[in-house]
Amino acid sequence: FPDSRDDSHFLVKDQTGHLYYGIAHIPPGDDTDLGTITVSRGNILRGTTTRPGGRPMSGITAIAGLRLKSSDCHHYLPATTATTDNDGHFAFTDLSPGEYDVSVQSDLYCALPAMVTITGRVQSIELTLVPAASFHGHVVNTAGVPLPSVRIHTDRSVGGMTDSNGAYVIKGLPDGDALVALLHPLYATPYNESIIVSCEAGQATVHDFMLLPVGSLGLQMTSSNANAHIPSQVRVNLLPVEETLGPSGYDF
Numbered sequence: 001f002p003d004s005r006d007d008s009h010f011l012v013k014d015q016t017g018h019l020y021y022g023i024a025h026i027p028p029g030d031d032t033d034l035g036t037i038t039v040s041r042g043n044i045l046r047g048t049t050t051r052p053g054g055r056p057m058s059g060i061t062a063i064a065g066l067r068l069k070s071s072d073c074h075h076y077l078p079a080t081t082a083t084t085d086n087d088g089h090f091a092f093t094d095l096s097p098g099e100y101d102v103s104v105q106s107d108l109y110c111a112l113p114a115m116v117t118i119t120g121r122v123q124s125i126e127l128t129l130v131p132a133a134s135f136h137g138h139v140v141n142t143a144g145v146p147l148p149s150v151r152i153h154t155d156r157s158v159g160g161m162t163d164s165n166g167a168y169v170i171k172g173l174p175d176g177d178a179l180v181a182l183l184h185p186l187y188a189t190p191y192n193e194s195i196i197v198s199c200e201a202g203q204a205t206v207h208d209f210m211l212l213p214v215g216s217l218g219l220q221m222t223s224s225n226a227n228a229h230i231p232s233q234v235r236v237n238l239l240p241v242e243e244t245l246g247p248s249g250y251d252f
Contacts, residue, residue, distance in 0.1 A: 019079040024068035056088025107171040131202035175201040187211035
């Protein structure tokens, strides 16, 4: 793979999108030799989802996120999904060894954090579901005009986009503070700052945002070496906001 970008990820998937192996933070410009990659498969992770009081939950989508290889990497990419049956049971099959973050996808419930390291052929886990929080509102510009197609990302692996009226809804959030980023090619939050939204389990709150027009950007090339020669023609590339996103949405 020539011309790898900064922070490139190397992933091994099958035709269904099932992720078996991944390496993060491959340095650009280096001739990196990944060697021979042996993908071990066939491990099974069984689980149960229950509400407080021990009642099972059916129809809940469980997600197994595989941690990418790298000592300083904390990215978990979805490896596979499963849906709970009438007894709240689910099973991830054909997993490769590694560290997994197991979560659920639901507008009404979220699971307490669950980490598991797959080392054996069959392992088990139990997820306790709690009522999820949500927040909604509108995004406008400084003139109060609604802004459609604003991408809203959180550090909780959920997000959304404003509709034609500038309205949005973010559901399925755990209790606690969520870091929120609003992305649009023509508008931005002041100083491109992220926003902290307090979420309370089972509660819906309202948060309206106002974005500022994006202006021009002036750059001056400098060097830490006072005697260094700065070339008169240096190509500077600006990445669109969608190219700065990390694997889980917004790269915090």
